[in-house]
Amino acid sequence: MPGVATLYIRNVPADVNEGLKQRAEETGSSVNAVVLELLEREMGNHARRRGWFEGLLELRTQIDLSTEAADLAVAGIRAHRDAGRL
């Protein structure tokens, strides 16, 4: 079938193999389907993250960077956390 490939994966640890079988059983699917879903999800995550750090650097160029501002934000979090101790 065009656009698809077949992968053979060697040396799969026993616990991983068991986990895949268990997940397939729980979801009523096959080990192949479970592995494919995991691979697709991970590749999606990888694609989303590609250029992530460069994007963050770009965002920082659009912000008036300041330790004082960061202190303010961190203090806001701390105030909320402390309220949880009352």
Added chain:
Amino acid sequence: MPAASSVVVDASVALRAIVDENPEALDWFRRIDDGDVYAVWPQLAYAEIANGLATLVRASRITSRAAVAGLAYAVASAVEAEGLDILVEPALAMALARSVSAYDACYIVLAEAGSATLLTADRRLAAATDHALLLAG
């Protein structure tokens, strides 16, 4: 303190990575993004980062657009999010035992149970566990 190949990231570190001129927190996110360090945070971190960014918008320190973008970067980061459904029960036990808030306890439980270093820019949180590494502000 354990070696920092596995870290729990506090929301305060994400906020410093976004808005602090000091690049220390940013450097940690570069290492995490490069895969040099495995990182996790409780899902709580997203709400806390949103709160911190909202604080900055209200104080006219950043635009709302920058806040939205900053939060999006946090959500899309390589830091794995641990569900609160898993964390809240041990966090409650820790909060009661150590007189910390359940919010703090979520991070401490993750770090101590996983023998990970808790990266934080929050002095109070750092003081609550010997697993913490306090980033300079």
